[in-house]
Structure formats: C-alpha cells, structure tokens
Amino acid sequence: xxxxxxxxxxxxxxxxxxxxxxxxxxxxxxxxxxxxxxxxxxxxxxxxxxxxxxxxxxxxxxxxxxxxxxxxxxxxxxxxxxxxxxxxxxxxxxxxxxxxxxxxxxxxxxxx
Amino acid sequence: xxxxxxxxxxxxxxxxxxxxxxxxxxxxxxxxxxxxxxxxxxxxxxxxxxxxxxxxxxxxxxxxxxxxxxxxxxxxxxxxxxxxxxxxxxxxxxxxxxxxxxxxxxxxxxxxxxxxxxxxxxxxxxxxxxxxxxxxxxxxxxxxxxxxxxxxxxxxxxxxxxxxxx
Numbered sequence: 439x440x441x442x443x444x445x446x447x448x449x450x451x452x453x454x455x456x457x458x459x460x461x462x463x464x465x466x467x468x469x470x471x472x473x474x475x476x477x478x479x480x481x482x483x484x485x486x487x488x489x490x491x492x493x494x495x496x497x498x499x500x501x502x503x504x505x506x507x508x509x510x511x512x513x514x515x516x517x518x519x520x521x522x523x524x525x526x527x528x529x530x531x532x533x534x535x536x537x538x539x540x541x542x543x544x545x546x547x548x549x550x
Numbered sequence: 551x552x553x554x555x556x557x558x559x560x561x562x563x564x565x566x567x568x569x570x571x572x573x574x575x576x577x578x579x580x581x582x583x584x585x586x587x588x589x590x591x592x593x594x595x596x597x598x599x600x601x602x603x604x605x606x607x608x609x610x611x612x613x614x615x616x617x618x619x620x621x622x623x624x625x626x627x628x629x630x631x632x633x634x635x636x637x638x639x640x641x642x643x644x645x646x647x648x649x650x651x652x653x654x655x656x657x658x659x660x661x662x663x664x665x666x667x668x669x670x671x672x673x674x675x676x677x678x679x680x681x682x683x684x685x686x687x688x689x690x691x692x693x694x695x696x697x698x699x700x701x702x703x704x705x706x707x708x709x710x711x712x713x714x715x716x
Contacts (some may be wrong), residue, residue: 459615461579488655491602493609494680501677509672521602528687529660530667 446541449514450478453485454471459496462501468499468506475507482507483544487517492525501531516541551607567594569632575616575645576625584609594634600709604639604700607688608632610681611643611703619647619701637710643703649696657680 440455452474459467475482484503490500492500504513516538526532538544569590573579584605591601612628620626629644650656661679662670686692691706 458581460577460581460609461616462581491605491609493606493613494678494684495613497680498677501675504672504675505677520599521606524602525606525684528684530662533667534662534675 439463439470443474446483446544448480450475450480450494451472451481451483451485451516451541452473453487454489457488457490459492459499460490461493464495464499467496468502472506473480475503479511481512481514483514483538483541484543485516486522487519488524490519492522494525494529497525497529497531501534504535512536514538514544516536516544554700557672567634568632571630572630573630574625575612575620575628576648577616579625580609580612580616583612583628587630587632590632596634596639596709604707607685607707608641608643610685611641611705613642614681615647617643618650619645621648623647629647634709637708639702639707639709641705641707642707643701645701646699647701649701650694653694653696655692656682658686687704 442453442455443452444453452471454467456463456467471484472473484500500515507513515537517540518537523532526537561638569587571583571586573583588601588605591604596604597601608630612630615624615628626646629642631642635641660683661676667675685705687707688707690708691704693704695704
C-alpha cells in the first residue's frame with residue numbers, strides 16, 4: 439500500500455494514499471505501516487484524508503497499528519472522511535484514538 | 551408490430567430498483583460488487599450518507615462469506631439481490647459455503663463495550679469481531695436460513711433513519 443511520510447511539528451505524519459482500507463488491503467496496510475514506523479520513536483499521525491471507506495478488517499488493522507508503534511508513542515488519526523468516521527463512531531473506537539480534523543490541528547501532548 | 555422489447559425475454563440483470571449480482575467471494579470481486587452497488591444506489595437517488603451505511607453492511611456480510619463460509623476452499627459463488635422499497639433496502643445474500651456455526655447468527659456484541667473500552671490497555675484492544683456488530687447495529691431485520699446446502703441471509707435497512715448511532 440502506498441504511504442507517504444512527512445513531518446508536522448513533532449509528529450511523523452503518515453498519509454495513506456488509497457481510497458479503501460478493506461479486507462483486500464488490510465494486511466498490506468499493516469505491513470507498510472510497520473515498515474514506516476519501525477525505525478523512529480516519534481509520535482505518529484495517520485492521515486486518512488484520502489480514505490473513503492474502511493471495513494472491520496481495516497479498523498482492525500488500524501488498531502493493530504496502534505499496538506505496533508509500541509506503548510510509549512502516540513498514534514493519532516487525522517482527516518476522517520464521513521464513512522470512516524461512521525465506522526469509528528459505531529464501534530466506539532473514536533474514544534480510543536485522538537482524532538484531528540486537520541493535520542495542522544495536531545499537536546503532541548508534550549512539546550519535544 | 552412491436553419489436554423484441556415487448557417479448558418476455560431473458561430476465562435482465564438490473565432494473566431501476568433491483569440489483570442482482572453473481573460473483574466469486576474473492577477480495578477483488580467483492581470490491582467490484584460493492585462498486586456496482588454504490589453506482590446502483592447513486593443512480594437510485596440514495597444520499598451519500600446512506601450509501602456509505604449500506605456499503606459498510608454489505609462489505610461485512612460479503613467478507614464473512616469469503617472468510618468463513620468459503621474459508622477452507624477456493625472462493626465460491628455469491629448471489630446478491632438488493633431491492634429498494636419506499637423507505638427501506640432489502641438484501642438477500644446466498645452462498646454455497648459451510649453453514650454458520652450452530653446454524654445461527656452470531657450475537658454480534660461490540661467487542662469493546664462502552665463500559666470496558668476506556669479501561670483496556672492498548673495491548674488488549676480488540677482487532678476483530680466488529681463485523682457482526684456493525685451488521686446488527688445498522689440493520690432493522692436480519693434472518694439466516696440454511697436450505698439445501700446454501701446459506702441465505704436476509705436483511706433490511708431503514709433508509710429514512712439508517713444511522714442508528716448517537
């Protein structure tokens with residue numbers, strides 16, 4: 439899966455360049471994200487602005503991503519589109535992740 | 551003389567308010583079927599919010615067919631029949647895979663219930679089990695029957711108030 443890395447403050451921003459994180463894409467998404475985050479120690483901001491649809495496999499992969507960055511790093515989400523927002527809200531996983539409306543809105547809990 | 555159009559010819563696969571698809575329960579074919587579904591719903595004037603809700607439900611149903619009913623074999627056939635009524639959508643999904651365990655629908659509880667979710671450590675968060683929960687949350691009718699070696703799932707969704715959350 440095509441992911442792009444960039445910086446926003448202290449965040450490592452990972453932008454998902456795909457319209458769907460579904461059953462067909464979930465494993466590739468998880469693997470690509472693991473590769474992008476394995477080296478660093480920064481908090482991660484997952485930019486989902488291009489993602490129009492996720493299913494439960496995609497949701498599971500995002501939860502798995504939260505685990506694989508490790509307990510000491512944040513994994514926040516940004517720019518959820520309406521159908522993606524709906525899946526997070528229905529499953530209450532919106533209470534687990536910090537969700538930002540825009541990349542610029544995101545700020546780490548502590549500077550540094 | 552009216553031409554052939556008047557004859558009771560072979561049943562056309564698509565009518566304005568009915569979508570009938572037959573495809574293999576593979577990830578790629580399911581994507582195509584969901585894409586056809588979105589086009590059908592758009593053409594029928596269903597709004598974007600409701601189209602998204604319908605797609606979530608049918609994606610979960612079809613993924614279950616691929617991952618469970620046909621899990622041990624080559625992807626088998628799925629028959630999807632979607633009918634739009636005044637204020638609801640009816641879908642019938644048929645496959646020839648293995649039956650649901652115990653011949654009944656899973657309870658579909660939220661794997662991360664409200665009371666518990668905030669107390670779970672990151673490590674203990676559920677990564678699966680959301681599928682039937684989403685299906686149950688978003689449908690008004692859900693019935694399962696096993697007949698002559700086939701699974702038949704029948705569901706209805708209220709289009710006027712499809713978003714049951716909040």
